[in-house]
Each structure stands twice: as C-alpha cells, then as structure tokens.
Amino acid sequence: MAVPTQPAPVLPAPVLPVPVLHAPPPLLDLSNHIYMINVKGPKLAPAEELEMSHDPIRQGAPWTANRRAALAMGLTTAGLAATHPALAATAARGGGKEGKNAGPDAGASPRRRVRLAEGWRFHLGHAADMAKDFDYGQWQRTYAKPGLDGSPATLATFDDRDWTPVRVPHDWAVELPYAAPIGPVPKDEEDSAAAHGFRAIGRDYPENSVGWYRLALPISEAGISKADKGRAVWLEFDGVFRNCKVFVNGYEAGGSASGYAPFRVDITDFLDTDGGPNQLALRVDASLGEGWFYEGAGIYRHVDLVSAAPLHVPQWGTWVRSTPDATGASLAIETRFANIGEQAATGAVRHRVIAPDGSIAAQTGPRPLALAALGEASQDESLRVTAPHLWSPKTPVLYTLETEVLVEGQVVDRVATRFGIRTLTFDGHRGFFVNGEPVKLLGVCNHQDHAGVGTAIPDALHAWRVAQTQSMGANAWRSAHNPVSQALLDIADATGLMMIAENRLNTTNPEAFDELDRLIRSSRNHPSIILWSVGNEEGHQASERGRHISTRLVARCKELDPTRLTTQAMDRGWNEPVNAGDAVDVVGFNYHSEKIADWHTRHPGKPVIGTETGSTVYTRGAYVNDASAHVVRAYDTEYPRWASTAEAWWSIVARDPSIAGGFIWTGFDYRGEPTPYPTLPSVSSYFGAMDLCGFPKDNYFYYRAWWRRNEPLVHLLPHWNWEGGEGKPVEVWVHGNCGEVELLLNGRSLGRKAMAENGHLVWQVPYAPGTLEARGFNAGKLAAQDRRVTAGKPAALRLVADRKRLSADGADTAPVRVEVLDAHGIVVPTADTPISFALAGPARLIGLGNGNPTSTEPDKGTQRRAFNGLAQALVQSAGTPGASRLTASAPGLTSASLDLFFHA
Incomplete structure (x- = not known):
C-alpha cells in the first residue's frame, strides 16, 4: 500500500467500452451474538445459528444446486468438476489428486498434466556461505559446464534423507522466528523489518533467506516414462518467491527473478526417458523483497508437470x-x-x-x-x-x-x-456497466496471506476467503500489488468476483516487460478480470517520466489485450500538469475520495475509481484504545493521516454515479506493514474488514449493510462484558440498513432512531449486565435484530466448520472456527484461553491463527491462544478417504470435537 501523500489532476476521456461478471451471499461469520437476518424465520439458539451462518443453503442463499453441492464438497479438485463445471477450472490446471491426470486436458486427451504437490523435500541453504549452500557457486563452476554446474543438491545421487518433507504450496518464511525481541525497534531498522512482519528473513539473515527444494519427478503412466521420448515436457510454476533457479538432472533449465509472475520451464532436453531417475531441484533466494509487505518465501503456488505431443499448443497458447x-x-x-x-x-x-x-x-x-x-x-x-x-x-x-x-x-x-462472454464499459459520467447494466464496484484490496499458512494458501481456502468477501457484499477484488494466482482467478470466474489484475513493476526494463507479458498472457482468458493495473503509488507518478513509462506499459497491455482498459493507482499527482494518470484509461485514486468531484470538474468524462479507500484501523473485538498494548478500538473512527473512515469514503462514492466504485484497503488483515503501530509486538496490519483469519470485524457489517442493502440488517457493537463498569456510559453503535432502529437494554427501550443513508447510529448506554438488543424496522415492521448478551467465565470450547464433507484429494482444506463459550453457550468476547489441538484420521493440521495483530505465537504446531474469544485451525486432507476428528482442549474447560469426512 505504501504511505501516500496528496492529490492532483488527470485529463478527459470518452466513454470507454471493454469486454465482464455473480456475487452469491456465502459464509457469514458471527461472533458472540444472536443474529437474525430475517425475523420472519424461526429464532435460533446460538449453536444452531452458528451452523446456519456457515451454511449458505440454510441461509437461503440464491445459489444453484450445483453451486451448493460444490460448496459442500469444497471448491477444489477433480470431484468439483462433477458438481460444478464452472469451478472445475482449478482441476483444469492440475487440481485433483496429485500424480493423476486432472481437468479438461485429461482423460481421453493425449496431453498429460500432473500436479506436483507431494514428495518434495526442503532445506535451508545460505545466501553468504557456499559450503552451507550445498556448494552452489563453489569453484566458480555455477555456469561453466552445463550438467556439472550448480550444486550436488541438483543431482539424483544426492542424499536428501535428512531434508524436511514438505507439501507444495509451501511458505518457509511463515515458520521463521521473529527478527527482533519484543520492544522498541530503532527507526533505521523499523521500516524494512516491520514491512515484512519482523520475520528473520532478508539480507540480514542469510542463513534463512535461501531455500532448496528437491523432487524426484514421477515415473508412471502419469509421469515421465519411455512414452515421453520425443515429446514436449515442461513445468508450469504459478509463483515462486523469489529469484528461482530450476535444475533438472543437474542442468539449469530455467527460472524466474519475479516472485509473482507465472513462468514455464522447458525440461525436454534434460530428461532421462529410459527409466532412469529424473531429479528436479530448485534454489530459491528470498534475500531481496519486491514489496513493502509480507511476501513469504518459497514455492507458494502450484507447480504442474505437462507432457504434450511434439506438435502441440504451448502454455497460454x-x-x-x-x-x-x-x-x-x-x-x-x-x-x-x-x-x-x-x-x-x-x-x-x-x-x-x-x-x-x-x-x-x-x-x-x-x-x-x-x-x-x-x-x-x-x-x-x-x-x-x-x-x-x-x-x-x-x-x-x-x-x-x-x-x-x-x-x-x-x-x-x-x-x-x-x-466468458460479456461487455464492460467505463463511463466518466455514469460509472461502470456490465453487459449494459450499471454496476458499482464494491471492492477489496488484498495480499495473498492468511493465518497459519502465510502465502501458501490452498485453493479451498482461497474459495473460503472469496465467499467471506462476497458475504460482506463485495463484488470486486484488486490484487495488490502483483499478479494474482491462477487458482484465485478460476474461483473469481466461477463466482462472479470481478478482478483488477495488477503488475508489480512500473518500469520499462526487459524484466518488467517480461513480467507484464506473463501476467497478461496467463490471465487474459479470465472473464473476471476487468482492468489491468500498471502501477501503484509510484515515486515518479507525478512526472513526465512517470507518464511516459506508464504510456509504454499501457501500449504493451493494449498490444497483448485490446479488449480491456488499464488503470494505475495514484496517491498524489493527479493535479500536476503531467502525470501517470494521463497514460491510463481509468484513473485510480488511492484515498482522497473527497477530492474526486473537484478533479472531475477539470477532467470531465475521464473514468475514475477509488483504487484504495478507507484504511480504517481496528482490532477485532476491542473497543477501547490502548497504545501500550497496540490495541485500536473497532469503531469506525481510527485511521492514519492519509486515510478516512469507511463511512466517510463510501458516503461520497455511493452518491456520485460518475465514480465507478472503490476498493477498500483491505479486505483482510495481512502480515507486515503494521499500522498504526510499526514496532513489535505488532506484526500485521490493522486495516482489514476481516482479521488475518477471516473473522469479520465490525466494519464488515457496515459494508454488508450498505453493499447488500436489499437484505435487512442491524449489527450491534460493542460486546456487553464490562465487569466493573456498572453504571458508566458505554458507546453503543448500530450498523444497519433498516429505516429505524430501537435499542433495548434488558427489555427496556432506550429509544428509536432513524438510520441515515450510508450512516450508523450511536447511543450512550449506562452499563448493566444482561442483554443489549437492537431491532430494525422498515415501514413500522420488524425486519432484523441483533443482540449482545453478557457472557460468564470460559467453560467450554466449540468447533464449527462451514462444511464437514471434503474431498480426499490431499488438498481440500476446512477452516475450523474455535470458540470459547461460557456455561450457557455464549462466546466469551474477552477470552484469551490457551488451546491445544489433536487430530486423528486422514488429515493434517496445516496452520493455526487467532486474528491478533500482536501475536507472535507459531503459525504451525498444536497450540494457540484464543483472541477475544476466537481462534482458527486449518485442517487439510491427507489424501486418503475416511473420517478425521479434530479435538480442542483447554485447562478447566470442556473440550470440543469436530468430525470431518473425506471422500474419494
């Protein structure tokens, strides 16, 4: 996101047409309150309601039967193809059980595609000591003799039995220790260390910044065999962070400097197709970053092995x-x-x-x-x-x-x-149109990062994150600030989530053009993509040089794909005589939404969007600022100097049809760039409408109210546990879209107020334990309600998953919500209970989280402390059918178990 400054002008443009995109209301995560979306239905007990909140069918979501079945099975793998053909695109790229043909290239096709996920071994190398880097570069022979260069670790004869078995996607950075002790960090170390979440990686940590991967390429019907003699064989990498060298049987076959752009490595010439072993090895160097946010390290996206006839269609062909x-x-x-x-x-x-x-x-x-x-x-x-x-x-x-x-x-x-078949139009006066219908872009910006797994997000977790986002009402996603994974694009295509695909480098050297080419060639068939973005908050954006550089990048975009328009996210310079906004079709405003109208009067007809908006900071479930503990209250009031509240920017954009929409910074919290506290113990941002686990914060419901305004909603904050504060006033807010809202405390009305368009309501309520309730009315009739009930001491745990049946494909993943309850089954909103996990059956526990931006607990392992009553466990298929049981326990509390079923 980078720190912005001030604004400036651009220029006029005509109505700009282009070739577009469903946002079902999926999973709605609830916390410690009873939540009734439609009071015409039966009132549910907390446990029943939680089950409803994770079940789109019981919510009455307008999904097709196929979509429901797909969600029940998991938005991944070959089994998905049978239940939801649209979502089978992940299988088309090699999804499904590893080592098997998968997707539409498979079956009767002579082409073979194998997803390389299992069987990898990993070991840290060393960025400064060749002896500790498996002799890579020793004796100056790295590039001297092909087949003899590189390292012994690239050869099949190398003994890697002491290397760690890993599954790809894999992020080794998320398992590294933190770079500094808890406490103040000197300013000169602060920016770079904080930017990447204080993980011990980078130039200062050469022992952690190079990783080696080895995999014996499969030899079977689906792998390398004599049948491949004379065929074209290559590897497709969707993303490796970063500076990757790919070796096959000791030969350097290719690689990529970019940590984000997908790439292909032709390995035809280096294979032994006569039955001998074929050794794949990668050296990955993450010593240098590409962004100012947590970027992970390693093979964090999919790898596919493809074998095709000598005469064939190449990748992206x-x-x-x-x-x-x-x-x-x-x-x-x-x-x-x-x-x-x-x-x-x-x-x-x-x-x-x-x-x-x-x-x-x-x-x-x-x-x-x-x-x-x-x-x-x-x-x-x-x-x-x-x-x-x-x-x-x-x-x-x-x-x-x-x-x-x-x-x-x-x-x-x-x-x-x-x-997909569709049209897109950006009109500088009337906004954005899909197939001729007006659509406001209700967007989120996101990095690829999630609790427990870092950047190595399984496809099913990508799908869950999209579902959480669409449940909030969002219909668009900006891939900040780099090319997005193909798995996420497949899910976006299938669910109607519109996407701005952003390039990483706003420059014109050969590497930058090559990365831009790979971004567009790999992704231009995806109907979800509505714009190519050529930059974000560039230092030269307000200059002739910046305009010229962006002009050349835009020209390349149009050469590779004349069907889509371009944009650039700018945080200043719009009003300079010459600026990068002159080069693009749709000008992106990062913040300063209040200045768009004035800018538009000087640039009539030029389409505009808010490429970054809001940037409110808040800690989930916290309602009192505490700078010493790095806690920010979750009312929509706190924001950095360049930003605004959610209500401030949305009120402007909502009423101005000439603004095509906006993308909030951010949908989810993310590691690194810890704002507003750039020192430990803060290790992640506070910007998200959802935390690092995807649990909604209160602003999530502000957006849900106004982005899905045809669905009656009221949402109460704060929680109602203020022991010792009896009689003292508590600031009570209601987000919602009902015409009037009545607030009640222990059954006594505190008055009814009219809800302003795109606004919220506030009461000052003397605290008394019990039940605080908000009732929303439309035309005098009860339409929605929400309650907060004072919870007692922690007494038990509860585990909830959005689905219990998963594919036994080795990849499908269930995010499991862990709740700390009192004796009456109410979530304890202040609980920080330490929780232990045990897993039995054909599954693996791949990560843990709790959404606390100051937590330095390990993402891997079997223990995690709850944060404000919640934690999360990520359970993944181990590749065989059967039942698996996850058990959570805590001292003095009743334990909880959840059974998951993995089917072939």
Whole structure:
C-alpha cells in the first residue's frame, strides 16, 4: 500500500467500452451474538445459528444446486468438476489428486498434466556461505559446464534423507522466528523489518533467506516414462518467491527473478526417458523483497508437470475474444502452435465451443496446419455463438473452447480454455456497466496471506476467503500489488468476483516487460478480470517520466489485450500538469475520495475509481484504545493521516454515479506493514474488514449493510462484558440498513432512531449486565435484530466448520472456527484461553491463527491462544478417504470435537 501523500489532476476521456461478471451471499461469520437476518424465520439458539451462518443453503442463499453441492464438497479438485463445471477450472490446471491426470486436458486427451504437490523435500541453504549452500557457486563452476554446474543438491545421487518433507504450496518464511525481541525497534531498522512482519528473513539473515527444494519427478503412466521420448515436457510454476533457479538432472533449465509472475520451464532436453531417475531441484533466494509487505518465501503456488505431443499448443497458447451483439456473439480465437521435432510437421486443428449446459455451441472443421522443424506458428479463427449466456457478477456462466491438434487424422493434443462472454464499459459520467447494466464496484484490496499458512494458501481456502468477501457484499477484488494466482482467478470466474489484475513493476526494463507479458498472457482468458493495473503509488507518478513509462506499459497491455482498459493507482499527482494518470484509461485514486468531484470538474468524462479507500484501523473485538498494548478500538473512527473512515469514503462514492466504485484497503488483515503501530509486538496490519483469519470485524457489517442493502440488517457493537463498569456510559453503535432502529437494554427501550443513508447510529448506554438488543424496522415492521448478551467465565470450547464433507484429494482444506463459550453457550468476547489441538484420521493440521495483530505465537504446531474469544485451525486432507476428528482442549474447560469426512 505504501504511505501516500496528496492529490492532483488527470485529463478527459470518452466513454470507454471493454469486454465482464455473480456475487452469491456465502459464509457469514458471527461472533458472540444472536443474529437474525430475517425475523420472519424461526429464532435460533446460538449453536444452531452458528451452523446456519456457515451454511449458505440454510441461509437461503440464491445459489444453484450445483453451486451448493460444490460448496459442500469444497471448491477444489477433480470431484468439483462433477458438481460444478464452472469451478472445475482449478482441476483444469492440475487440481485433483496429485500424480493423476486432472481437468479438461485429461482423460481421453493425449496431453498429460500432473500436479506436483507431494514428495518434495526442503532445506535451508545460505545466501553468504557456499559450503552451507550445498556448494552452489563453489569453484566458480555455477555456469561453466552445463550438467556439472550448480550444486550436488541438483543431482539424483544426492542424499536428501535428512531434508524436511514438505507439501507444495509451501511458505518457509511463515515458520521463521521473529527478527527482533519484543520492544522498541530503532527507526533505521523499523521500516524494512516491520514491512515484512519482523520475520528473520532478508539480507540480514542469510542463513534463512535461501531455500532448496528437491523432487524426484514421477515415473508412471502419469509421469515421465519411455512414452515421453520425443515429446514436449515442461513445468508450469504459478509463483515462486523469489529469484528461482530450476535444475533438472543437474542442468539449469530455467527460472524466474519475479516472485509473482507465472513462468514455464522447458525440461525436454534434460530428461532421462529410459527409466532412469529424473531429479528436479530448485534454489530459491528470498534475500531481496519486491514489496513493502509480507511476501513469504518459497514455492507458494502450484507447480504442474505437462507432457504434450511434439506438435502441440504451448502454455497460454489459446486466446478467446468475444463480442456480443443483439443476436449472438462473435468469437475471435488466436492459437499458437509449437513443433519440437527436428523435421517439419503437418497436421490439422479444429475447435469447438462447449456451452455451460454441455452442448456444442459452435465448432470448426479441421483446418490445415504446417510448422517448420523446431518452429512456431499462430492461427486465427472466427466462430459465432447464437443467443449466448452472458457472464456477469449475478450470472457467472462459463463457456469452454476445446482445441484439438490432429496428425494423420488422430488427435495428438487437446487443450480446454474456459472463457466468458460479456461487455464492460467505463463511463466518466455514469460509472461502470456490465453487459449494459450499471454496476458499482464494491471492492477489496488484498495480499495473498492468511493465518497459519502465510502465502501458501490452498485453493479451498482461497474459495473460503472469496465467499467471506462476497458475504460482506463485495463484488470486486484488486490484487495488490502483483499478479494474482491462477487458482484465485478460476474461483473469481466461477463466482462472479470481478478482478483488477495488477503488475508489480512500473518500469520499462526487459524484466518488467517480461513480467507484464506473463501476467497478461496467463490471465487474459479470465472473464473476471476487468482492468489491468500498471502501477501503484509510484515515486515518479507525478512526472513526465512517470507518464511516459506508464504510456509504454499501457501500449504493451493494449498490444497483448485490446479488449480491456488499464488503470494505475495514484496517491498524489493527479493535479500536476503531467502525470501517470494521463497514460491510463481509468484513473485510480488511492484515498482522497473527497477530492474526486473537484478533479472531475477539470477532467470531465475521464473514468475514475477509488483504487484504495478507507484504511480504517481496528482490532477485532476491542473497543477501547490502548497504545501500550497496540490495541485500536473497532469503531469506525481510527485511521492514519492519509486515510478516512469507511463511512466517510463510501458516503461520497455511493452518491456520485460518475465514480465507478472503490476498493477498500483491505479486505483482510495481512502480515507486515503494521499500522498504526510499526514496532513489535505488532506484526500485521490493522486495516482489514476481516482479521488475518477471516473473522469479520465490525466494519464488515457496515459494508454488508450498505453493499447488500436489499437484505435487512442491524449489527450491534460493542460486546456487553464490562465487569466493573456498572453504571458508566458505554458507546453503543448500530450498523444497519433498516429505516429505524430501537435499542433495548434488558427489555427496556432506550429509544428509536432513524438510520441515515450510508450512516450508523450511536447511543450512550449506562452499563448493566444482561442483554443489549437492537431491532430494525422498515415501514413500522420488524425486519432484523441483533443482540449482545453478557457472557460468564470460559467453560467450554466449540468447533464449527462451514462444511464437514471434503474431498480426499490431499488438498481440500476446512477452516475450523474455535470458540470459547461460557456455561450457557455464549462466546466469551474477552477470552484469551490457551488451546491445544489433536487430530486423528486422514488429515493434517496445516496452520493455526487467532486474528491478533500482536501475536507472535507459531503459525504451525498444536497450540494457540484464543483472541477475544476466537481462534482458527486449518485442517487439510491427507489424501486418503475416511473420517478425521479434530479435538480442542483447554485447562478447566470442556473440550470440543469436530468430525470431518473425506471422500474419494
């Protein structure tokens, strides 16, 4: 996010059309209160209600049966393909049980794709001592003799039995110790250490900043075998942080300096296809960061092994552009082909478009194809789809383009590409439109980071985070400040979450252009992406140099994808005579929403969005500021000098149709950039509408009220446990969207007030233990209510999961909510109980968290302290079917168990 400063101007622009996107109301996390969304239904006891809050079906969410089934099974893996074809995109990229073919490239396709998740071994190297870095660079032979260079650790003969078995995705930084003792940190150390969450990684910690991975490539039907002789074989990495070198059988085969851009490594030349071992090794150097936030370290996204015929479609080789009109949609298909053979190759290519219901919507007959030896070529094709189903946030329907390569009449390669048919329009006067319908962008900015796992987020956890976000009412996500994972884009496509995909480097050196190319080529088929962002708060944004650099980046975006517009997030410089905003189609304002209207009068017609808004800081469940303990009250009142409250920015954007929408900083808390306290013990930000575990803070409900205003809602804060404060006034707020709200204490009315549009209500209430209740009325009728009940001492634990049936694929993951209850089953809102966990059955405990921004407890292990009554455990399939039981216990409390069932 970086620290902003002040604003300035941009320029005019016409209405700008582009090619768009459903936001179901998924999981609603509740804490220590009874919550009735619709009082027409039966009133639930706390335990029943919690179950309802995690079950979209019982909430009456308007999801299809397929979507419900998919959620019940998990938004990952091959099993998902059967229940929700749209979400099977994760399987298409290699999801499903590792070592098996998966997704639409699989089955009858001659192409094979294997997800490389299991079987890896890991060991720290050393950034400054070659002997401790497995002799990497020793004797100056690193690049001298291919096959003999590098390190013994790159060879199959190396003994790695003492290395640690790990599963990919993997983030080694999240397991490192903290870099400094609790207490003040000198200012010159503060910024860099704090930025990455005080983990002991970077130039000052060479012993922790290089990691080595080894994996014996699978030898089987699905792996490397004699059948691969003469075939094209490559590895696809979705993200490795960072500066990665990839070795196969001792040869350096490729790599990537970027920690975020996906990349491909051709390993055809280095394989032994005669039955010998094939050793994959990676050296990953995270000594230098790329951002000013926690970035993790290691192979934190998926890796796939792909084997294809000599004549084939390479990675990112298909691109579908759609143009809807009154009667149908025209599809422009660009396909690239490669021939790795040493002889010229001839064949044919054919396409067919598969509609959401599985029928064939359009197809072509075989078209001749000819490639020179070791050559590449591209081919354009046009198709027509009649009466298409348009993709939008409310109807995220997906089509599939199936491309086949034939040689002598036989299919030798088949690739499936999912896409959506839709239009996008940014209008500088009227806002944003999807398929001609006005849509306000209700967005969140997020880094890839979650409690317990760091950046190594499983697909199912990505899906859960998206569901939590959409439950708040958000319909858009900005990938701050780097390319987003393909798994998250697949989920966004399937759920209608619109995405701003952001480039990491706002410069024009070859590496920056290469990273931009990889961002766009890998992601341009995703209908969820609505804008390419070429920068964020750049130091040169308010200059001619900044304008020129962004102009060149925008030109490259348009060359690779003329169907989408571009933006840049700016925190100042809009009013300078020349600035980077001149270069982009849609100007991004980071904060200063109050200045947009004045800027717009000088730049009429130029589309604008709030690329970062709000930045309110708060600690979940805390309602009194305590600087000594780094606690920030969770009323919508605290924010850094550059920021604003949620209510302040949203009130401006909501009433101005010329502003296309805004993206709050942030949806979730994230490690690093600890604000407002940049010293230990704070190790994460306080910005999120949800904490690091995804538990909602109170502002979550402010946004939910006004972003889903057709659903009656009232939300009360604070909790009602103020022992020793009897008779003293407590500041009571109500967020909600009902016309009037009545507040009651122990059944006695404290008055009824009208709710202002996009506002909140406040009472000063003398504290008395018991029940505080808010009742929301529309047209005089009770529409919603919320209660806070004074809790007693901690007496028991409760475990709650959004679903209990998961796939036994080795990847599916359930976030389990851990609650500390009193003797009456009420969550104790101040409990910090130490909790121990035990897990039996075919599952693994991959991480723990509690949402406390000052917690320095380990993310891995079997113990975690509750924070303000809550904690979280992440339980993942171990790869075999069966039942698993998670047990939580605490001294003096009744323990709790949760049974999870993993099915084939």
